[in-house]
Amino acid sequence: MRLEGHQKRLTIFVGESDRHGHTPLATEIVHRAHRAGLAGASVFRGVEGYGASNHIHTTRILSLSDDLPMAVVIVETEDKIRSFLPQLDELITEGLVIMDDVEVVTYVGRRPQ
Numbered sequence: 001m002r003l004e005g006h007q008k009r010l011t012i013f014v015g016e017s018d019r020h021g022h023t024p025l026a027t028e029i030v031h032r033a034h035r036a037g038l039a040g041a042s043v044f045r046g047v048e049g050y051g052a053s054n055h056i057h058t059t060r061i062l063s064l065s066d067d068l069p070m071a072v073v074i075v076e077t078e079d080k081i082r083s084f085l086p087q088l089d090e091l092i093t094e095g096l097v098i099m100d101d102v103e104v105v106t107y108v109g110r111r112p113q
Contacts, residue, residue: 003039003107008081012088013051013096015068020091026070033074034088039070039107043070051096075102 018025026043033041046069074081083101088097 003075004104007075007102007104008078009100009102010076010081010084011100012072012074012092013098014070014072014092015051015067015094016045018070018094025061026072028091029072029088030053030058031108032091033072033084036080036084036087038074038076038080038084041072041074044073046070054095074106075104 012029013028014025014029016024016026020028030041030043049069051069074084076084085097
Protein backbone atom coordinates (compact mmCIF):
# COMPACT_ATOMS: atom_id res chain seq x y z
CA MET A 1 0.00 0.00 0.00
CA ARG A 2 1.24 3.48 -0.85
CA LEU A 3 0.31 6.48 1.23
CA GLU A 4 1.81 9.75 0.12
CA GLY A 5 1.07 13.41 -0.34
CA HIS A 6 -1.77 15.26 1.35
CA GLN A 7 -3.69 13.03 3.76
CA LYS A 8 -5.56 13.32 7.06
CA ARG A 9 -4.37 12.66 10.59
CA LEU A 10 -6.97 11.50 13.08
CA THR A 11 -5.98 11.88 16.73
CA ILE A 12 -8.14 10.47 19.51
CA PHE A 13 -7.36 11.60 23.07
CA VAL A 14 -8.62 9.27 25.80
CA GLY A 15 -7.62 8.29 29.33
CA GLU A 16 -5.52 5.27 30.15
CA SER A 17 -8.28 3.87 32.37
CA ASP A 18 -11.00 4.27 29.69
CA ARG A 19 -12.48 0.93 28.65
CA HIS A 20 -14.75 -0.63 26.07
CA GLY A 21 -16.10 -3.56 28.03
CA HIS A 22 -12.99 -5.15 29.55
CA THR A 23 -10.65 -3.89 26.80
CA PRO A 24 -8.61 -0.69 27.12
CA LEU A 25 -10.24 1.87 24.83
CA ALA A 26 -7.02 2.73 22.99
CA THR A 27 -6.51 -0.97 22.24
CA GLU A 28 -10.07 -1.31 20.95
CA ILE A 29 -9.58 1.69 18.64
CA VAL A 30 -6.34 0.24 17.23
CA HIS A 31 -7.94 -3.17 16.62
CA ARG A 32 -10.93 -1.61 14.89
CA ALA A 33 -8.64 0.56 12.73
CA HIS A 34 -6.74 -2.59 11.75
CA ARG A 35 -9.95 -4.45 10.87
CA ALA A 36 -11.09 -1.42 8.85
CA GLY A 37 -7.92 -1.68 6.76
CA LEU A 38 -6.48 1.68 7.78
CA ALA A 39 -2.81 2.28 7.01
CA GLY A 40 -1.70 2.17 10.65
CA ALA A 41 -2.40 3.36 14.17
CA SER A 42 -0.09 4.24 17.05
CA VAL A 43 -0.84 4.84 20.72
CA PHE A 44 1.17 7.37 22.73
CA ARG A 45 1.06 7.60 26.50
CA GLY A 46 1.30 11.08 27.94
CA VAL A 47 3.28 11.99 31.03
CA GLU A 48 0.93 14.74 32.13
CA GLY A 49 -2.25 16.41 30.98
CA TYR A 50 -5.84 17.40 31.61
CA GLY A 51 -8.96 17.64 29.54
CA ALA A 52 -12.61 18.54 29.81
CA SER A 53 -12.81 17.16 33.36
CA ASN A 54 -10.17 19.74 34.37
CA HIS A 55 -8.36 17.13 36.53
CA ILE A 56 -4.56 16.99 36.06
CA HIS A 57 -3.12 13.50 35.49
CA THR A 58 0.64 13.10 35.90
CA THR A 59 3.47 10.60 36.26
CA ARG A 60 5.17 12.73 38.94
CA ILE A 61 5.80 10.49 41.93
CA LEU A 62 3.94 12.62 44.51
CA SER A 63 0.73 12.52 42.50
CA LEU A 64 1.08 9.37 40.41
CA SER A 65 -1.98 8.84 38.24
CA ASP A 66 -3.48 5.59 37.00
CA ASP A 67 -5.35 7.51 34.30
CA LEU A 68 -2.66 9.11 32.17
CA PRO A 69 -3.58 10.75 28.87
CA MET A 70 -3.38 8.55 25.76
CA ALA A 71 -3.37 9.62 22.12
CA VAL A 72 -4.24 7.25 19.27
CA VAL A 73 -2.90 8.61 15.97
CA ILE A 74 -4.01 7.37 12.55
CA VAL A 75 -2.86 8.76 9.19
CA GLU A 76 -4.93 7.78 6.18
CA THR A 77 -6.89 9.13 3.21
CA GLU A 78 -9.78 11.42 4.07
CA ASP A 79 -12.37 8.96 2.70
CA LYS A 80 -11.13 6.11 4.88
CA ILE A 81 -10.87 8.33 7.96
CA ARG A 82 -14.42 9.63 7.49
CA SER A 83 -15.78 6.10 7.02
CA PHE A 84 -14.09 5.11 10.32
CA LEU A 85 -15.59 8.00 12.35
CA PRO A 86 -18.96 6.26 13.06
CA GLN A 87 -17.07 3.54 14.96
CA LEU A 88 -15.57 6.24 17.18
CA ASP A 89 -19.05 7.67 17.84
CA GLU A 90 -19.98 4.35 19.45
CA LEU A 91 -16.72 4.10 21.45
CA ILE A 92 -15.93 7.60 22.71
CA THR A 93 -17.99 8.74 25.68
CA GLU A 94 -15.27 11.02 27.07
CA GLY A 95 -12.32 12.44 25.19
CA LEU A 96 -11.40 14.53 22.19
CA VAL A 97 -11.24 13.57 18.52
CA ILE A 98 -9.47 15.86 16.05
CA MET A 99 -8.63 15.63 12.37
CA ASP A 100 -6.05 17.72 10.58
CA ASP A 101 -4.22 17.89 7.28
CA VAL A 102 -0.79 16.31 6.98
CA GLU A 103 1.66 15.70 4.19
CA VAL A 104 3.05 12.19 4.09
CA VAL A 105 6.69 12.31 3.05
CA THR A 106 7.56 8.63 3.57
CA TYR A 107 5.43 5.58 4.36
CA VAL A 108 7.42 2.36 4.08
CA GLY A 109 6.69 -0.96 5.76
CA ARG A 110 8.91 -3.95 6.35
CA ARG A 111 9.43 -6.38 3.55
CA PRO A 112 7.66 -9.72 4.00
CA GLN A 113 10.01 -12.39 5.34
